[in-house]
Amino acid sequence: MAELDSDFIARFFCEAAARLEEQRDELCQLDGLVGDGDHGTSMANGFAALAALVRGGSSHTKIPGALLREAADEFLSHVGATVGPLYATGLLDTSEAMGEGAPWELNEFPRLMACLTQGIARRGKAAEGDKTMLDAWLPATPAAEASLARGASAAEAALCAREAAAEGARATASMIASRGRAARLKERSIGYQDPGAVSASIVIEALVETIEATPEAR
Amino acid sequence: MAELDSDFIARFFCEAAARLEEQRDELCQLDGLVGDGDHGTSMANGFAALAALVRGGSSHTKIPGALLREAADEFLSHVGATVGPLYATGLLDTSEAMGEGAPWELNEFPRLMACLTQGIARRGKAAEGDKTMLDAWLPATPAAEASLARGASAAEAALCAREAAAEGARATASMIASRGRAARLKERSIGYQDPGAVSASIVIEALVETIEATPEAR
Amino acid sequence: VKKFLNSPRDAVSESLEGALRTYPHFIQATGHSKRAVQASATPPKGKVGLVIGGGSGHDPAFLGYVGRGLADAAAVGNVFASPPPDRIVNCTRAACQGAGVLYIYGNYTGDTMNFDMAAERANAEGIDVRTILTTDDAAFSAAEDRESRRGTAGSVFVFKIAGAACDRLYGLDDCERLARKANDATFTMGIGLEAASLPETSRPTFHIAPGDMEVGVGIHGEPGAAREEITTADLAVDRICDRLFSEMDLVSGDRVAMLVNSLGATPMMELFIIARRLHERIEARNAVAWRNFIGYYCTSLDMVGASVTLMKLDDELLELLDHPCAGFGLQLPAYPCDQ
Amino acid sequence: VKKFLNSPRDAVSESLEGALRTYPHFIQATGHSKRAVQASATPPKGKVGLVIGGGSGHDPAFLGYVGRGLADAAAVGNVFASPPPDRIVNCTRAACQGAGVLYIYGNYTGDTMNFDMAAERANAEGIDVRTILTTDDAAFSAAEDRESRRGTAGSVFVFKIAGAACDRLYGLDDCERLARKANDATFTMGIGLEAASLPETSRPTFHIAPGDMEVGVGIHGEPGAAREEITTADLAVDRICDRLFSEMDLVSGDRVAMLVNSLGATPMMELFIIARRLHERIEARNAVAWRNFIGYYCTSLDMVGASVTLMKLDDELLELLDHPCAGFGLQLPAYPCDQ
Ligand SMILES: Nc1ncnc2c1ncn2[C@@H]1O[C@H](COP(=O)(O)OP(=O)(O)O)[C@@H](O)[C@H]1O
Ligand SMILES: Nc1ncnc2c1ncn2[C@@H]1O[C@H](COP(=O)(O)OP(=O)(O)O)[C@@H](O)[C@H]1O
Ligand SMILES: [Mg+2]
Ligand SMILES: [Mg+2]
Ligand SMILES: [Mg+2]
Ligand SMILES: [Mg+2]
Incomplete structure (x- = not known):
């Protein structure tokens, strides 16, 4: 079975960087409506830094846990902002769960999502329905787990995660923000999707794409 | 025969004020194209101050020469700008020509225009074709004089002055400015009418209207 | 932009x-x-x-x-x-x-x-x-x-x-x-007339209709507390004062430091028009704007808009406010001028 | 506006x-x-x-x-x-x-x-x-x-x-x-990106097309010397420097005072980007910007644009430039800071 090894992680980062770069402008626009218009910049720059890390070879490790720790630092120090600490903590928590050991198996990808989600939640203290990126992250893991439990392939389970995240992001449009910048707008935030949830769903799409592109996933 | 008395002057000021007020915005717009966009404000405010002077009765004199001297001060101290000194000097030169004596006859209105023109030229040192208000003022006097010499009535002669001034203002569109703010634009000033010439032609229109409204003018 | x-x-x-x-x-x-x-x-x-x-x-x-x-x-x-x-x-x-x-x-x-x-x-x-x-x-x-x-x-x-x-x-x-x-001791309220444009997009982050203003904007070009019909400078200041005065409980005899801050593209001429009304309103309370700062202090890129800050002063705060300082954004000599 | x-x-x-x-x-x-x-x-x-x-x-x-x-x-x-x-x-x-x-x-x-x-x-x-x-x-x-x-x-x-x-x-x-x-000793050149709006009309006095800039604008929102295609900040500064340097005959060893001035609506972030290139260009001539002023000094209402002024300094001018002053638009304490 394929593994969530350093190569997998590298492909995931590059895929996410490419997708976020494409959505940079749209995410900024979305953030402008209820926030300050920088979200696309932060996300695209952050994942571009991760792509550069794994591509340019400033990272030398092949141990997934160590690579994720480097990624956390890289993301954080390039981005700052709100998403910097959140994603960095997500990466860090995943890194710690993986430790210095061998790579997890491909089928364990829900655990990877769970660790990322847990880090984001730990740092940001947001809950479901607060109209944040968590509303995309939270439903992804159980959706994938349920699918695997039903005997689906990794690729099929990944698609379920993607659907759940996208649905979660869409659902933020009807929520009132209670975390972050948009929380000040109260009712005025209704009707707009949360930019962080939208970008989270893009990151999850990239993860899913990476799984799908792994031959053994089917 | 009717006279260019203080009542005539008062009517002239009020008529000019009304017309300039109406054209305030358009003159500003015209000035914006080759200048700084304040011409309508200066002209409308200046003549509004003259109208207030003769209407509100802060002036007590009935001697035309003395009234024009008061008007010169009033215009200047309300407006400043480029047109302040120019029109104030025109009014002052007219006032001096009239002296403390009896009013001039209505038929002498070309002399009034000549005095105004002379003051403007004396202060601003512009010449014909420099693309300034003088290009409207200069042709007005000879046109009226020639018409009177042909035996026309004051009203008829006034209409000739109006036509000459309007034609002069129109002709500025093809000139290169060599005085005032627009002079810096050189060739770029071609194609735009000079705002000062346009407002001068409005002032002359007001004078003509005042003459026409004088029953004995026909 | x-x-x-x-x-x-x-x-x-x-x-x-x-x-x-x-x-x-x-x-x-x-x-x-x-x-x-x-x-x-x-x-x-x-x-x-x-x-x-x-x-x-x-x-x-x-x-x-x-x-x-x-x-x-x-x-x-x-x-x-x-x-x-x-x-x-x-x-x-x-x-x-x-x-x-x-x-x-x-x-x-x-x-x-x-x-x-x-x-x-x-x-x-x-x-x-x-x-x-x-x-x-x-x-x-x-x-x-x-x-x-x-x-x-x-x-x-x-x-x-x-x-x-x-x-x-x-x-x-x-x-x-x-x-x-x-x-x-410090209270601020801002009003935005046009949104800011970030360098990466050079496009206003959100849209304020021609007849509207955004009340309660911050310093990130973000939308504020409420969209309202645009009004005169004096009424806009009144809107701000009503909130600030009650928040800070401005009473007779109070001394405040006042900061009228451009959010970027609003020129100083308008800041002074705002300041004029502020002085009127503060004086009407028998209070006084003891120290005044007007200009560009904390902007939101090129947002059209302004904010008003009032800090209630006591002797301790005043003394520290008057203490000399030398940053390129704020310089106070020992005694700025004749006072 | x-x-x-x-x-x-x-x-x-x-x-x-x-x-x-x-x-x-x-x-x-x-x-x-x-x-x-x-x-x-x-x-x-x-x-x-x-x-x-x-x-x-x-x-x-x-x-x-x-x-x-x-x-x-x-x-x-x-x-x-x-x-x-x-x-x-x-x-x-x-x-x-x-x-x-x-x-x-x-x-x-x-x-x-x-x-x-x-x-x-x-x-x-x-x-x-x-x-x-x-x-x-x-x-x-x-x-x-x-x-x-x-x-x-x-x-x-x-x-x-x-x-x-x-x-x-x-x-x-x-x-x-x-x-x-x-x-x-003083030379200025300005570039306008958008025209100013007078209070009476609240409308730009003239129109600059989206892709254009107006080179050589003054401080009255009036058109300048030439309409050119808009360019990068560095090239815009180069355009200015070419003119100013030859006008003032900037040579090796010269000291200048530099003023990067917003015409109103251009924010300081961009003034600093302009200043960066100016320093590069001045240094490339082996000259030095000895005193620097950046901000809002002589604006044209809310014009989007900036001007660059250079004054060639000799000892006499420098001494007078450093003399203390206290206007609300310009304050220099006896010694502005560590120098
Ligand atoms: N406490 C939080 N926990 C999780 N996500 C959050 C929290 N606060 C804000 N966010 C997310 O961050 C996004 C905004 O990110 P970004 O634009 O980079 O930050 P900022 O608001 O500082 O400009 C929001 O759309 C939301 O999804
Ligand atoms: N030297 C001059 N002599 C006569 N008229 C002049 C002269 N210089 C400028 N003008 C006139 O002044 C007009 C501009 O007036 P105004 O807009 O009030 O002044 P400014 O250019 O100072 O803003 C020009 O259109 C021109 O007709
Ligand atoms: Mg943001
Ligand atoms: Mg932000
Ligand atoms: Mg003008
Ligand atoms: Mg002017």
Whole structure:
């Protein structure tokens, strides 16, 4: 079975960087409506830094846990902002769960999502329905787990995660923000999707794409 | 025969004020194209101050020469700008020509225009074709004089002055400015009418209207 | 909106480089990190350090408030984005003279997370860090909920007071107390007429209809508390005063410091028109605007709009407000003029 | 363009009232005329007086340059319109301490006529008036035709030098000489991206197409020397430098004072990006920007754009440039900071 090894992680980062770069402008626009218009910049720059890390070879490790720790630092120090600490903590928590050991198996990808989600939640203290990126992250893991439990392939389970995240992001449009910048707008935030949830769903799409592109996933 | 008395002057000021007020915005717009966009404000405010002077009765004199001297001060101290000194000097030169004596006859209105023109030229040192208000003022006097010499009535002669001034203002569109703010634009000033010439032609229109409204003018 | 830019993504770095080259007598890069900036003047040993910072796009904040009598260092983030912890830690080391360090910054989720992470690391190095969040924005949330408010232009007053306290070599507890006191005494409300444009997009972040204004905007070009019909300058100021006066409980005999701040593209002529009405309103309460600041203090890129900050003064705050300082964004000589 | 205004026609008066109420330690009305403003500090007997002025809309010019070490009085006109002679005469009387008076103002037909009429009246009262026209705008006309050039942001340097000379109680001839010397050493060029809007119309005075910039704009929102395709900040600065350097004959070893001035709506972040390239270009000539001023010094209401001024310094000019001053638009303490 394929593994969530350093190569997998590298492909995931590059895929996410490419997708976020494409959505940079749209995410900024979305953030402008209820926030300050920088979200696309932060996300695209952050994942571009991760792509550069794994591509340019400033990272030398092949141990997934160590690579994720480097990624956390890289993301954080390039981005700052709100998403910097959140994603960095997500990466860090995943890194710690993986430790210095061998790579997890491909089928364990829900655990990877769970660790990322847990880090984001730990740092940001947001809950479901607060109209944040968590509303995309939270439903992804159980959706994938349920699918695997039903005997689906990794690729099929990944698609379920993607659907759940996208649905979660869409659902933020009807929520009132209670975390972050948009929380000040109260009712005025209704009707707009949360930019962080939208970008989270893009990151999850990239993860899913990476799984799908792994031959053994089917 | 009717006279260019203080009542005539008062009517002239009020008529000019009304017309300039109406054209305030358009003159500003015209000035914006080759200048700084304040011409309508200066002209409308200046003549509004003259109208207030003769209407509100802060002036007590009935001697035309003395009234024009008061008007010169009033215009200047309300407006400043480029047109302040120019029109104030025109009014002052007219006032001096009239002296403390009896009013001039209505038929002498070309002399009034000549005095105004002379003051403007004396202060601003512009010449014909420099693309300034003088290009409207200069042709007005000879046109009226020639018409009177042909035996026309004051009203008829006034209409000739109006036509000459309007034609002069129109002709500025093809000139290169060599005085005032627009002079810096050189060739770029071609194609735009000079705002000062346009407002001068409005002032002359007001004078003509005042003459026409004088029953004995026909 | 047209801008003087090279590659938009380099805007922050190039701007910072320009600032460092322009004001070498005020600020210098901290070590190799150009995004961490410290005062050129060497602080005396035993002085409490003051670190400020936040996203870019608020010039002269925050760099302009680094210097004698102000902050020792500032961490610089991307446009409207908090600086990451490593830069803040660099600033902290540069600012630390063995007597502890204050962090003062606006109350935003991003800044809080990044500065808190930095504080943890600084603590691990044995540096006593005290955090004061500025929460001067009175446009949102009830007075009881003060802690959830944003930090906006009023932060400048808090920097000034804290910087003076540090410059006088007060102890860490006292510096912290005075910074909190300054923040508690400070209330801001802003009105936006047009949204700001970020360098990367050069396009307004949101749309305000021609007849509308956005009441309660912050300093990130973000929407405010309410969209209202645009009104005269005097009525706009009245709208602001009604809120600020009740928030700060302005009473007869009060002295306030007043800051009329352009959010970027509103020219000074209009700031003075706003100030005129403010003076009228303050005087009508038998209070007085004892110190006045008008201009560009904490902007939101090129937002059309302005904010009004009032800080209620007592003798202690006034003395510290008048203490000399030398940042390129705020310079007060010992005695600014005849008074 | 949206603005904070009451009746647009009252904008200048209300703004002036706001300024007078805000900065009573710097400026006061001269007699009953609010449009003639003098320093609050009493000038010493025997000091040469300095009167400046011009139209409104250039804040902090000209009021901000009234104060100790700067001008004694400023006459205030309507927006972009010269003040009339009577106000200038009032300023002249207020500024006169028996040693003569300098008039310094930008070279515009309107200002020249009004100030000349005022000078005639002042002469009639026995006051020796010397007129120095600022002609720093290098965007137009050949160098030989220097006298026909406009006065723009570089006027601030001329005010500063002349104000310092007057403050040092130099004689009238010397003050005049130094003001002329400052003007001769000063060169400005501006680039506009969007036209300004006057309060009365709240509409740009002319139109610049989205892809264009207006090179050589002055400080009245008026069109400049040429319409060109918009370019990067660096290339725009290069365009300016090419002209300024050759005009001022910048050579190795030269020291200059640099002023990067927002025309109103261009934020400081972009001014710093401009400054960065300026430093590069100046250094490439082995010259150095010895004193730097960046911000809002002589604006054109809310024009989007910036101007660059360079003044070539010798020891005499540098000393006067560093002389302390206290206007609300420009304050220099005895020693601004560590240098
Ligand atoms: N406490 C939080 N926990 C999780 N996500 C959050 C929290 N606060 C904000 N966010 C997310 O961050 C996004 C905004 O990110 P970004 O634009 O980079 O930050 P900022 O608001 O500081 O400009 C929001 O759309 C939201 O999804
Ligand atoms: N030297 C001059 N002689 C006569 N008219 C002049 C002269 N210079 C400028 N003008 C006139 O003044 C007009 C501009 O007036 P105005 O807009 O009030 O002045 P400014 O250019 O100072 O804003 C020009 O259109 C021109 O007709
Ligand atoms: Mg954002
Ligand atoms: Mg004009
Ligand atoms: Mg942000
Ligand atoms: Mg004008």
